[in-house]
Amino acid sequence: MGTEYSIQISLPSVGDEEWHALRDPLENGWLTQGPKVAEFERVFAEKHQVEYSLATTSCTTALHLALVALGIGPGDEVIIPAFTWVATANVVAYCGATPIFADVNPETYNIDVQDALRRVSSKTKVVIPVHLFGLCADVDLLREGLPGHVFILEDAACAAGAKYGNKFAGSLGDAAAFSFHPRKIITTGEGGMLLTHKGSIAEQANILRNHGASISEEQRHNGPHPYLMPDFNLLGFNYRMTDLQGAVGLVQLEKLERFIQERSQWAKWYREALKHIPWLKCPEEPKNGRHAWQAFVMFVHPDLAPMPRNDIMDILQSKGISTRPGTHAVHMLKYYKEKYDFDAVDYPNAYDCDRNTMAIPLHNCMTDRDYQYIVETLESLS
Incomplete structure (x- = not known):
């Protein structure tokens, strides 16, 4: 790589x-x-x-x-x-x-x-x-x-x-x-x-x-x-x-409480470190409750980003950083799309999230340098 x-x-x-x-x-x-x-x-x-x-x-x-x-x-x-x-x-x-x-x-x-x-x-x-x-x-x-x-x-x-x-x-x-x-x-x-x-x-x-x-x-x-x-x-x-x-x-x-505490701390760090990148919208902590931070999923603004989300993900992959889309717009998966004759605009927010969300690494096996490298790489794309 x-x-x-x-x-x-x-x-x-x-x-x-x-x-x-x-x-x-x-x-x-x-x-x-x-x-x-x-x-x-x-x-x-x-x-x-x-x-x-x-x-x-x-x-x-x-x-x-x-x-x-x-x-x-x-x-x-x-x-x-x-x-x-x-x-x-x-x-x-x-x-x-x-x-x-x-x-x-x-x-x-x-x-x-x-x-x-x-x-x-x-x-x-x-x-x-x-x-x-x-x-x-x-x-x-x-x-x-x-x-x-x-x-x-x-x-x-x-x-x-x-x-x-x-x-x-x-x-x-x-x-x-x-x-x-x-x-x-x-x-x-x-x-x-x-x-x-x-x-x-x-x-x-x-x-x-x-x-x-x-x-x-x-x-x-x-x-x-x-x-x-x-x-x-x-x-x-x-x-x-x-x-x-x-x-x-x-x-x-x-280990669950420790895992969540560590993830929460790094999610907060991500939000602070990435807040100056205008084309990324980071997830927030709930005002009333506790996020478990199974994943850190951002929204890549298509009108502000320097390139399409998929190109950003390809570059990150080439630099050793794995990413994923947030998840599916299920109504656009072939089985459900064909069975119920769905169109993308039937659920516009879901479709938008499907096309523009991006999860970056957040787990309990990462080092401080891993997090810093991910942020530096994202900054280099701006």
Whole structure:
């Protein structure tokens, strides 16, 4: 690449503690969902001040479980933001329901609540606000405007440890789903978590995640009769997290507060160091709450920038700095564009964000010099 630098957009921060945490499940032979998963679920729920939690194979499967547990199916509509990762829309399609897109607020990249409320119909059963990049959506405002029977399912993939006022992400709606993918703040490799205050949702989701079995694997293994098998009253899934992942997740969760504190400090440093570049708009801390800073996503003003965003990203890549667009305008992805005959102007803010946002490296494996080099390189483009 012609440079001594190679700064990744994200790297998981793991070490000896995670390595040693794997020893217990490896030695005791309980590798699939078991006591480590149960402990991870308990501690994660306590951290986010929610009563029920279920670990899953991914945030996508946690979202899917929640929708199925809520009874979502053909003929139902689920409102989602048009600027999000494709999984938010896919889980709705998995249920045979219809995703109804709403535009986003260009200041926060989160769902435009008023636009979402305008799209509520008699078929609307759920709204999925996404806490994009670690910033909580305005769930209270959304709840105020929604009919009482419409559920709120938080897509909190990026928001472990984030706060909306004094309340944690995951405690704001009827249910929530988190991701532990390596690009997230804490990781279990792949993995997710479903949180809910409602025992009925948790009970149904727990059955569904284990093939629809009437009893859990733990109950079967510890039962008095080895020949007893569970009955299967529901068409379920295999969405269980392994105890290996649960062991790693417990260690990572202990580091969450430090990870967020470090990211917050460097996000503040970025904003100060880049504020004199007129063609970059940096993300801000919320006035009421806590950003988790899963990513630092800027808006590149197309009328002010010295060149198109993609050219800027190519130059940064050539200099050893990885970048990414913020995320997708889902309505412009081929499957959804063709299925629903969407046009870019249908959700103009989402489309604008798709074309002009840029994430730069922000993670817990970076050095002071990494940050300085990124800023110096951006300054050199002006």
